[in-house]
Amino acid sequence: MNRREFLILMGWILAGAQIPFKARAASAEERILIIGAGMSGLAAAQTLVKKGYEVVVLEGRNRLGGRIWTSQNWKDTPLDLGASWIHGVKDNPLTALAAQIQAKTVQTSYDRYSIYTSDGKALNQSQEAHLESLWHKIQSAIQQANQQNKDQSLQSAVYKGVKYQSLSRQDQQWVDFLISARIEQEYAGSSKLLSAQWYESEAEFDGPDALFSQGYQILIQALAKGIQYTLNQEVKSIDWSEDEIVVKTQNKTYLADRVLVTVPLGVLKAGKIQFSPALPQEKTKAIQALGMGILNKLYLRFPRAFWPEQSDWIEKIPQGQAAWTEWLSLKRTFQLPILLGFSSGEKAKSMEKWSDQEIVSSAMQTLQTIFGKNIPKPSDYQITRWGEDPFSYGSYSFNALGALPPMRENLAKNIEEILFFAGEATERYHFSTVHGAYLSGLRAAQEISNASNP
Secondary structure (H helix, E strand, O other), X not given: OOHXXXXXXXXXXXXXXXXXXXOOOHHHOOEEEEEOOEHHHHHHHHHHHHOOOEEEEEOOOOOOEOOOOEEOOOOOOOEEOOOOEEOOOOOOHHHHHHHHOXXXXXXXXXXXXXXXXXXXXXXXXXXXXXXXXXXXXXXXXXXXXXXXXXOOEXXXXXXXXXXXXXXXXXXXXXXXXXXXXXHHHHHOOOOOOEEOOOOOOOOOOOOOEEEEOOOOHHHHHHHHOOOEEEOOOOEEEEEOOOOXXXXXXXXXXXXXXXXXXXXXXXXXXXXXXXXXXXXXHHHHHHHHHOEXXXXXXXXXXXXXXXXXXXXXEEEEOOOOOOOOOEEEEOHHHHOOOEEEEEEEHHHHHHHOOOOHHHHHHHHHHHHHHHXXXXXXXXXXXXXXXXXXXXXXXXXXXXXXXXXXXXXXXXXXXXXXXXXXXXXXXXXXXXXXXXXHHHHHHHHHHHHHHHHHOX
């Protein structure tokens, strides 16, 4: 053991870490510290451990998973409060991972839906056709915006393209509903902030979307096997100015040869971690320009189902600012009388200041408008507030006005093969998804392996 290795070892011991000593190949003698035990961090850790590296993962929360969070509050059904779906099961790496551990999944269908007007009446065939015609106009407006030299917000592009001010009040409501339900709820950002030219620059996998019967946590548990991790360690600073990288949490100091940072974009934007030396300008510019969206969930459990049981999706066109425009029913898929409501963007951010009862009451008003005043009261509920979460400050990233796709590559770029970055926000083509986070972890692990084996 040389002096450098001895100093690193003593750093780990003084930090209180448990270090299992095993024979390692010469190329894997370096110690790797990973910040964040979400999908990207654990994917990287699992890959590096299999290659023989000594890896320790630090997690600020009191649980694994990060923005994957499966609640066990209701004993008969785990509920995903964060990520829920495998988006596009065909050739998706998460589909293969799920198959390896024999995780059961259930597919949801966007073809199984019920749409209601602002006064709670189901759309007839003629109205649905008109709604789709408005959607085609919205898509055309976005295509026209993509052909212009100067970018603009998605809302501005759509409003100009469909001549919003000249529309009837009903058509204005329907356009706003479509923007909310089909764009804002998917990208988690306000249409006022989304880039018209780049908001949907991602690649997609084919096939239907699928939910995990046991919750997404089943993948996290599988990836965490054999990994050394420490919870409740919130990283405050990373000093990479010397040979040993010094990482400080609220109560401990860790030393490592290379560090992989996988914290969410929201944490980087908030400046929660002090880097010394400071991060390069191209990286800080990317952090500032990219958007961090909010998509919150409200699960309502009822004594019985009072909605169309064969509909996976229930949608309502709102009168004012979009709220509770989309609901997912768990009746057909899991045989449970549970509705999952979504709120996104500006509305979601403002609602986080509300009390639980105010949020539930608001949602119930929407459901009562559709199904009548005599529907049963919920027997229980579960609510998220991802925007206020100090370990994420949001749900997932989006391409904001002023941000360009190459900025994600700048965010992903390692610094001097010492400091590495992963997470869904670092993925140019698969941002905002769990498979994007997973792929970024594999990419970062390969970069670390290449750096230690030049």
